Structures are given as C-alpha cells and as structure tokens.
Amino acid sequence: MMLEDDLRATLRERAEEPAPAPDLLDAVRGGVRRADRRRAAVLGAAAVLVAVVAVPVAIAGGRPSPPAPQGSAPATGWQRPRLDLPLFPLTPGWAPPGLGTGRVGRVGPTLLLTYEDSADRSLELSVGPEPGDWGAEGEDRAATVHGRPATVRTLDAEIYEGNRPGDRYVGVRWQLADGRWVQLGSSSRNTESEMLRFANGLRLQAMPPSPLPFTVATAPPGLVLQVMTENYMCLAPPASLADGDSGHGLCIGLGTAAPDDEPSPEDEQLTVRGEPATLETSDRGPVALTVRLDAQRLLSVTVEQNDLILTRDQLIRFAEGITVPG
Template sequence: MSLEDDLRVTLRDHAAETVPQPDLWHNVSAGVRRDRRRRVALAGGAAAVALTAVASVPVILANRADRAMPTPPATAPTAPTGSPAVDWAWPSWPEPAFPRKPGWLPPGVGEPSVTVMGANVLLHYERGSSILEAEIGPIVPSWETEGEEDHDADVGGREATVRTASIYDGSQAGEQFVGVRWRTADGDWAQVLSWGERDEQEVLKFARHLGAGSVPAGPAPVTLAVVPPGLTLQHQSAVPDQGGVSQGGASLCVATPETVAAERQPTGLCADVVEEPFEPTEEAGPELLTVGGRPAAFYPEGGRLEIDRGGGKVLAISWDPEQLPLTRAEAIRFAEGVQIA
C-alpha cells in the first residue's frame, strides 16, 4: 500500500471525530509532499553512494533541524526558457464530470466535489464528520475501511456487495461505515462509501438513485498551458472547503493513456499546490534558480521542481525519471505553463 493509500485511509478514519480537524486535508497534502521530498533526498543520496561504493548501503538522512538549509546565491540563476525539441500540445481532454446524477441525497451531506482518479471519477460530499462518496469507472475501487461483514444486495437489478463496520478508528456513538459495490450494465465498477450516521438503507437508497445525467467538476483549480506529447489527464482534485474555508490544496497529473487506464492514485507528471514553506531539501543537492521570477529548486536525481508561490505555498512539479525522463528545460517549461486558480 502506498503512502497516498495510507493517508487516504487515515483521512477517512479521522474524518468522523467529534471535533472536525480543519487542517486535516492540509496535513494529508503535506504528508504526501514530505514523502515525495524524502524520496527525492534518497534518490540524490543513492546516486552519490553509487559513485563511491560497489555494495549498496542504506542512506541515512541527517536531522534537518541540525543542518542548515542551503543558502541561495546572491543572484540566483534564471532558468532558461528555450523550448525543448519535442513538440508539445495544448491540453485536449474533455471537462471532467461524474457520469451519474444523484436522484436522492441524505440530509446534511454538504456540497459536491469531483475528483479524477485515473479512468475512474469520484463524487465526494463532506460536512463535519460526515463523508459520502460515489466512484464509477473500469478500475476496481478500494473499500478504504476494513469491514466486519459482507452480504449481498441489489442495486438497480444488479447484484451488489455490501460491506459494513459498526465502528472504525475515530467513530463516535451512532456512526458506522457502509460500503456498496456493484458492476454497471456497461461493465464499469460502481461504489458508494459512507462514514457517519447514515445507515445501510440510506446508503443503498443513494446508490439506487444514481441515475442519468452528470455532475460537472467545475472550474479546475490547476490548469496547464501545454503538456508533453502522448500525455492526458490522470488525476485532478482540490481540497474541499470546510465550513466555507478553503484548505488551499490542489493537484493535477498527466500520464500516458495506459497509465490512466490502470492507476487510480496520482501518478505521472504532477503539479501539486501545497500550503508549506519553500524549504529546499539539502540532502538531495538541489540546484537553486528562478522560474517565472520566483525562487525555485530543481532536483535532477529525484524528478522534482519546486517553485515558491509566496504566502506559504509551493508549486511542486514531480515525475518518475525512469518512466518520464524530462530534461531540466522541459520541467521548467511545464512549470511555467501551470496556472493556479
């Protein structure tokens, strides 16, 4: 299970605490980013070790509190903006939308948000400790929570599996987990998950009333000017508002169609907006520069470019160098085309 899976499960488990945590989504984003930064550091450290030893040895990261951050030069070099030789393209994918329209909603579910998860699409409702979501697509979804018991049910004439748990980590009296999964007539997987006070009958009613129509994702929090050839939308999400207060995070990834068809978790070439100070990771040996007039750090071994957006926010561009060997100039070109709503 990846860190993103672990954090997603943790989010679901803690979302039902009596006192909602307003910074929970921020902590999830920050946790994912810290893990990616650690992998960048490990990649840089491993490359250095490979030059001096035949046998592999563990890379031990020093305590960041005991080591000073690298000091940018008095005048940081400005990144070249020359176009790479490869022809890039304007993004051409359709506007994302959840491909069903709820015909009935339980009371107090909050406002909807739509997330692209590979070839699947997720419709998410959240208010306080209550979470209700539906997912549809060709990739088998995750139950997200360990169940106590499975049994059969019927959703629109289709055989379904219901998974329940009377308690889960962080649940309070009267709260339970209910999940329903079935195959649609066209062969896609469909799933509804609920954490909170809703019972099985309410969750089944919501599932059975997912009818014709769609729920649009709305304005994208992150947009791109150009993308490398052969890549399309793989992930798009924004941290949902809590009580009318924006949590500030957003993510967009592009990948090959083969990756989109197989992977629900964010992967490929990603642009993440996170609320975290710009602090280049010393262990990975970043190259300090400027991108679009903003301080930036490029990690040549780790597939990462970070740009200081000001106000305690960072735009983090990440990719797997083995799967997508971007050059420095290509990474900068992609970053310069990222627009944040």
C-alpha cells in the same frame, strides 16, 4: 478518510521523505482507499505559479547549476494541452442534506464523484472496471441496489486519520449491467440507510464535468488527463488511462506546508516567479520541483521519467506555465 484527505496528508508527509516514489496512488481503484497506502510521488517538491507574467528563474542557494531559460516561451513542439474533462456516468437523485455539490474526477480508468461539506460529512463514489478498495476489514452484509446484488461494509471510522469519535465508515459495492463496478463510501456521520438511499437514487445519466484544479499554458504534445481531483492532476501518455495507478507523467499538486519544513541540502535551491523553490534530481534526471507559495501552501510538479523524459529546464518551463485558481 476520503481520497482528498489522503492527498492532503500525502502532501504534508512527502516533504519528510528523501526521494519520491513513482506511484502516488497505486492503491486507488475507486472512492474508498487504503489508509496505509504508500506515500509517493505527489510532492517531493512543488512548482508554482500564480502570476501569468514570466519571471526568470534564479539560483538562490544550494549546489550550482546552469541558469534556466528566461521567460516562459514554450519548448520546441510544446503547446497548450487540450484536455478532455471526465464525465461521471451516474447522476444522484438524492443526497444527504447539506452535502453540497459533488466534484467529478478520475484516477486512470476509474471515474470519481466526491462530496465534502462544512460539517465534515464526506461521500465518495467511483465507477470503474475493477472493484474499489474497502480500505480496511469490517462487517459485510448482502443488500440490493436497483435490484442488483450489493455488499454493504461497515466499520468504526476512527481508524482513519482526522475522523472524530463516533464516525462510521459505510461502503456499498455493486455492479452495473455493463459490468462496471460502482463503489460508494462515507467515513463521517452518514448512516447506512442514507448510503443505500443515495445508491438507489443514482440514475444512468452523465453529470457535467468539474473545472480543472490548475490551468497549464504549455506541455509536451499528446498528453491526456490521467488523474484529476480537487487539488491534484496528472498529464500522461494516453496508454496510462488504462492504468488504475496515479502518478504517471507530469503531476501537479497543491498541499499544506509544515512550518518547520526545510529543504534537503542535496537539492537545488532556486526561485520560481519570485517564490523560493526546491528542485530534486535523481540519476535519471529531475524528479520534483517544489515551490512554497506562502507560509501554508506548497505547489509541486513531479515527473515520472519512465513515462516522460524531461530535462531540468523543461520541468521548470512547464511549471512556469501553471496557474493556480484563486
């Protein structure tokens, strides 16, 4: 299972948990992740917003609380964030046929390049200061990539949720001359020879950045892009860029809602921009705001109060300024 698959699974599973944990992707160091990684802060409750016109937040049920501020004027000192999009430092010279265009992302200091196609062929590449996680035990053998020592790991990929009979996991790990670790993983039908051909075709040339998965109208000042994948991103204090765990600061995620999802009676029920929403609060303050965009989709905003202290109204205000492309 690749990073984006796990994020989607986490979004579904998080709705069943009573409270979010602060570390969404604590095992993600690179492209290949643990199948049994702790589920966490991606989405207890989600936030949202497709319209640009502000709509007042109203209480629709649940415990009473003070009204949210009207409209989406920025809080004192808040501004539109200027985010540096990640540049992936390697450019492929060859990719398996039909794999499509890669998407650049990051998790802390680790940069990601992920591919998925309509035939469920997936590939994930990471470059970072630490070796990536293989995700499971398998068979290792020595190889070379660009003349440097490498390790190839293979195993049956059926252990990953969502994979099909006959899928295989193939991973390749090696170090660049500057000491950074590169890890390549595929858990579909890509073969070992294809993965080694892909690895040996990489060249030291930066790829253009990918667009943000969401746009943010206003946020606390000084935050940087700590995590970015196809449907998830976190804005956090600059010190978090050295941390390979995700879930720092303010995180936004888009996931799939289960038809029978029901909000907890302990949480506040409200509407945000005309959509039903749930606000989850801990003894330290708001934790997650979840909005059901439609029958299938949830958008959430979570805040890690250890990184960034926000009030209820500030979390709602941040959510009001988010736009979901498409």
